[in-house]
Amino acid sequence: MRSKHIAIVGISARSDRPSHGVAAYLQAHGYHIIPVNPREAGTLILGEHCFASLTDASKHYSIDIIDCFRKSDDIPPVVDEAIAIGAGCVWMQSGIVHAAAADKARQAGIEVYMDLCLKIEHMIRC
Template structure:
């Protein structure tokens, strides 16, 4: 995994994000919801359709014995019995430090904080432990943007262009 050290305005190189999305196959989604109209549900479904195994981490769902999109919910990262490549966090910024500690503890490679989620101290601790950290981004959106899928919907991703490259 590349060492992703975000600039203050959270600019990540496309190659770094591509590498993370290519190398990660198992994702623990902290804050996954069984509610079909929640963003975490959409993201989980999309990522599963792209071939990722997404394990929902949600104590409320686990206590109810729930499955979300065919995967049994677990209460915490330590309850997952397979290696996890990425921890994707659908929690508020204040909840991130203990999640980062758990991600380090289970040997995850990536800590990914969703849109609107940022915790610089937890990110620094995770980076120091060898994790790649991406903040304030969504892997579903990044996958769609980098694969060109979003471009088909009229969004200018800057990835595919009919313009000829001109040297400056």
């Protein structure tokens, strides 16, 4: 992957959660992870400051990929923020699908992946 700054939306501070494991894997492989979770905002997750929203995070970092660990019904507002901040890619983890939000993102020029694990895809391709 050429992208280096990956926002992990819905990341958990708990190390036993998939979002935490994927973020740790990406970080171990040289990617800068940007935790986004309003309940954890202001804390450190994997040594990185956690932001309440993508909008807040985008004030500090240019975000290449938004990796979503949210329910499918929660994806439309994430896509709206992705469009507003000019993100390049929205990635919906395994089991997460929202066709209308994906179409909206694509119409805005954002690359979209659904129902795929970023960690697994990285392991396969890199």
